[in-house]
Amino acid sequence: MTLLADLLSTVFERRYRELVPSRRDGRSPDQLARALVGATGEISGRALASEILARFRAMSDDEKRSFFRHIATDMNIDSEAVRSTLDAYEHAPSRDSYRAFIAASEPRRQELIRRLNQVPGATAELVRMRADLLRLGRGEPELEALDLDFRHLFSSWFNRGFLVLRPISWKSPADILEKIIAYEAVHAIDSWADLRRRLEPSDRRCFAFFHPAMPDDPLIFVQVALTQGIPGSVQALLAEDRTPLAAEAADTATFYSISNCQAGLASISFGNSLIKQVARDLAAELGGLKTFVTLSPIPGLTAWLEREGRDWNGADAARMRSIAADYLLNAKRADGQPVDPVARFHLGNGAIVHDVHANADTSEKGLAQSGGTMVNYLYKLPQIAQNHEKYATTQEVIAAPAVVSLANALSRSRA
Template identity: 70%
Template sequence: MTLLADLLSTVFERRYLRPSSRRRLDDRSLDDLANDLVGSAGETSGLKLAEDILAGYEELDDDAKLAFFKKITRSLDLNPGAVRSTLDAYESQATKATYRNFLAAAEPRRQELFRRLNRLPGATGALVRMRADLLRLGGRDNELAALDLDLRHLFASWFNRGFLVLRPINWESPAHILEKIIAYEAVHAIDSWDDLKQRLAPDDRRCFAFFHPSMPDEPLIFVEVALTRGIPGSVQAVLESGREAMPAEDADTAVFYSISNCQAGLASISFGNSLIKQVAADLAAQLPDLKTFVTLSPIPGLTKWLTQESHEWDHAASDDMRNTAAHYLLNAKAKGGLPFDPVARFHLGNGAMVHAVHANADVSDKGCQQSGGTMVSYLYDLEKVAQNHENFATTQKVLASAAVQAHADASAIAVAQER
């Protein structure tokens, strides 16, 4: 990518031992160590405590991890009385001192615990894995909701766009990175190394991932791109093993056909919007003949919605499925008035528009089960994404092409005639 990105990735290419490879030296309970760490004034002693906490945590089974989460949630919680009294003091006299006191009281000590743990080299990845455990073990426990919000608050700062490094992934990338691309692919499974090579090696294929300086060997999110002439109507055509690759310079369209989040512990921390826009801008600069930037996206909520609405459908009838999918994308709503479909919420929120609906576009078992094989292309017009984003955020109106609107209207007419 850019020289700056290469320099940053080189500067930040640090290797640290994972906490699990360190030997725990203090045999006190982890919650006792956590309380000591928050109250520690010395940097050296704090690092030793952090090392023991993270090493000890890695040794816990699931029950012990859940118990640890509950103990630090309670012992390092807010003091409501202190919050009220410091707020009263600030309201009475708004000074630097009263504001500082209020901020200190209003922040739970758990956040300071995680910040001090993160001072240890290599701890960021350990804390991401810790939150993955929290979501897995206590995701529905109301008592632990505040602990998760603390971690989300900190991660939103630690993983903001300014700290992320965009790297191209290709067939020459290190094997341990390629192995993770295979493991983390969440949209169209990669079945073998040959399958991966078909996605990375040809001149008309690209892959890009965001990395964080403290986790240089762990992709956070990646996108796979096909460079084509025109918009393909089938993901099987994109992934066809025997296809003939074309020179990248001959392409006029960049198709984002798979976007995968990699870290369960970073759920609800958004990277995809920045990733797509950055990749589109970089590709446009590298390949001036690229004029169209679209996705080839699944419609994961379609059959679920059809079942809920007691609609009958025949995925073998291409026109019917195309019309039904268009109606769903433009009109099916979740709570709060946002689109029912999660992928639609993501791309429309990024400033894209619903550009085309494709029947029989994913004939895999997964594609047929979730959408009757139907897929959708969202168009990213680089000159309009900011305006589209603002309009969607304000009105929640789904922006669509005339062709998609026509399909949706045809579906509404068909339903009315049936009644």
């Protein structure tokens, strides 16, 4: 192990005690929340935070929703105070008038969340709390506004500078491997033998981001196949009887599965940094790697075809490729972004649509969501920033000429 790994092992050492207060406080969770925001002592504040988190874990969904509604309304901003302090700052800008405006414009519930995070192990608890909020708060404007406070704070707490990239191998701790199986969201891992085939061979890699406050729980992980050439079938990539390739013989790194692990960190972007960091690390390790590409699902394709009233049943491989290319390049939301969520992710990261493949995922899930089609997104490392800026500015889907031709061929056939 490197010196850095030794240091991180020390940082990641399990030393968190259970968040259970020494004695029960008779006040309601709402009263405890108000007391925590007003607490001036560190010890008393930690005790209150521990009590609130312990209570929240034991709540039913109805009780959690009630608690969220309370802090969303009782700890909201004071609109009059915001207006008056803004007027004062505009009339006489100064450090004091600006400080007053900032204090008025930040809701007290943000301070509540910060103070809840002051006890050991609370960060993971708050991530789970936000997962509950996202699940229970859909359609309630006050709770959706409360989520913006969680998201604002999490964006700072889970900033890339705090994240640690760790390789996952067959020799990683069993509890980490169990979570990789549980969190895999793209191509299900059916058994320990299946996991071993994805981690142990010399042409396979897996990397995950961890946070020092959650050392045993990956935030996001990516699985990589080292290949010769760009693959067009995930079944071939994961076949039990395939012959492993010597890592040094590979010319392509194929990112075939990226899984977010924490529902409570939805919309907190890690994937962009993860892909770029892994690509840089692999390029430094293996000088023969020249191509960095994904083999990605097209999860929205068949649902979109059904909404559009387009018939795709019985289409041959050539037509399915054209249908997929047309969808990826031309199916847009009202805001100009692609309909497909995976396309939005990779295009927003600076990739281009490189190729589409029919019969690429013949699993039940793959056939149901995309008729078995898959797509390669190509990451040309020197052009990522340029592609990202162009996409962010214009929402233009940058694609290889062959993909554009496929999409145009479908348009001509419908004309």
